[in-house]
Amino acid sequence: MRNKLIASMAILLASSTAALADASDGKVKIGILNDQSGVYADFGGKSSVEAAKMAVEDFGGKVLGVPVEIVDADHQNKADIASNIARQWFDTDQVDAIMELTTSSVALAVQAIAKEKKKIDIVTGAATTELTGKQCSPYGFHWAYDTHALAVGTGGALVKQGGDSWFFLTADYAFGYSLEQQTSDFVKSSGGNVVGSVRHPLATTDFSSFLLQAQSSGAKVIGLANAGADTQNAIKQAAEFGITQGGQRLAALLFTLAEVHGLGLEAAQGLTLTEGFYWNRDEESQKFGKRFFERTGKMPNMVHTGTYSAVMQYLKAIDKAGTDETEAVAKQLHELPVDDVFAKGGSVGPNGRMFHDMYLLEVKKPGDSKEPWDYFNVLATIPGKEAYIDPAKSGCELVK
Structure with a gap:
């Protein structure tokens, strides 16, 4: 009996040691x-x-x-x-x-x-x-x-709704370039055209000169190829210039629940955006x-x-x-x-x-929101295979 107990303890100790060995540094x-x-x-x-x-x-x-x-x-x-x-x-x-x-x-x-x-x-x-x-x-x-999923979602939706001419307000670094390029390609392949673009520094607080260029372009859609507080500030300042009142639409190409909350429904209502998750779904x-x-x-x-x-x-x-x-x-x-x-x-x-899957979302009007953080109507589900680039066409050397 004593030998069996010792043997069992040895097995347990060996198993424990093996587990620790398999997880580096314990x-x-x-x-x-x-x-x-x-x-x-x-x-x-x-x-x-x-x-x-x-x-x-x-x-x-x-x-x-x-x-x-x-x-x-x-x-x-x-x-x-x-x-x-x-x-x-x-x-x-x-x-x-x-x-x-x-x-x-x-x-x-x-x-x-x-x-x-x-x-x-x-x-x-x-x-x-x-x-x-x-x-x-x-x-x-x-x-x-x-950026491809965002372009397919938001860009695709607005072109279908008649937004076939675009001007981009783009964050001046890799993300902004990629988002602008992906959305431009999708707009053009859908029959639309891009009339121009302007780049702004990350975390700028004054969008006035950039928005005036976008406004004077006459584009039906101003694509905001930025994110976070940059997008919030651009939307707030666009309202001051009366851009949407003049008939142009704003496309918040990377906008999430967090930024909608920061901006408020009054300012964000009607925006179309794409996310990979919505808590109230x-x-x-x-x-x-x-x-x-x-x-x-x-x-x-x-x-x-x-x-x-x-x-x-x-x-x-x-x-x-x-x-x-x-x-x-x-x-x-x-x-x-x-x-x-x-x-x-x-x-x-x-x-x-x-x-x-990704989700095409529309920001609710303040009167349609039933509870705090109830901000979106789900317009469509975009299957993953449509949202993302085929690996074989991605340029990745790992794909054979």
């Missing part, structure tokens, strides 16, 4: 790197950190028998700052994966470092299709949305939204819920692989279906793009 550490103090602080920010923590808690707080830790930092929308943080996290702080990565220039820089270090990155906050195009990585994944999303609200005081947008999904899927991949070793986890991330509150029947392509 823990799994995930870094949430995003803008927490600037123009995109509401878009992602500290609320994305809370979403990541929710995912860890819902998973049980451990994977392979070891604890899961969330760390976070503010990259201030600067690629050099983000790169320094990423290198420190990977080289000395034992961070296994970096996620969120709002701002396309930041996401591209950090993904390049993650590729060099053979570490996982999952982008939920940045938009450029280059992440799964020419600058793709075997360890890089793009989760919540991208069904019973499951409502439950998640209310849990999120209890922690943050706000309802989640697609970046917040996408971050929850990315963390949850990463932990599922580690569990399935039986290790947190990068190659094995990346393989599982490519193979496992994505089925959670964010995405139903989602799948990951060979270029790292996660395919999931």
Whole structure:
């Protein structure tokens, strides 16, 4: 009997030791790197950190028998700052994966470092299709949305409604260029034309000269190829110039629930936009939204819920692989279906793009909103295969 007990204890000890060995450093550490103090602080920010923590808690707080830790930092929308943080996290702080990565220039820089270090990155906050195009990585994944999906959704809807001439007000960095290009291509392929564009600095407070150029262009649609507080400020100042009263339409090409709340329904009503998640869409999303609200005081947008999904899927991949070793986890991330509150029947392509449905939304009039944060009418569901670029046409060298 004593020998059997000793043998059983030995087996348990061996199993425990194996689990610890399979999870490097006796823990799994995930870094949430995003803008927490600037123009995109509401878009992602500290609320994305809370979403990541929710995912860890819902998973049980451990994977392979070891604890899961969330760390976070503010990259201030600067690629050099983000790169320094990423290198420190990977080289000395034992961070296994970096996620969120709002701002396309930041996401591209950090993904390049993650590729060099053979570490996982999952982008939920940045938009450029280059992440799964020419600058793709075997360890890089793009989760919540991208510029192509926004162009197909918002751009496509407005062209169908007669908005066949466009002028772009574009944020002067990688994200803005990509969003303008993707939307321009879609407008032209749908029979419309682009009459001009102007670029503005990130986080500018004065849009007057840019809006006057857009107004004088005579375009039916002014495409706002920017995001966060930049979009809010452009819309507010456009109202002061009487742009929509003059018959031109504003297309907020990257606008989420967070920015609608910041702007208010009075100013935002009637805007058409595209998101990958809406909290008030069904019973499951409502439950998640209310849990999120209890922690943050706000309802989640697609970046917040996408971050929850990315963390949850990463932990599922580690569990399935039986290790947190990068190659094995990346393989599982490519193979496992994505089925959670964010995405139903989602799948990951060979270029790292996660395919999931997007939603074409219209901002409600103030009188139509039944409760706080009830801001959208769902106009259409855009299937993932229509929203995103075919991997074979993405330019990613990993696609054979």
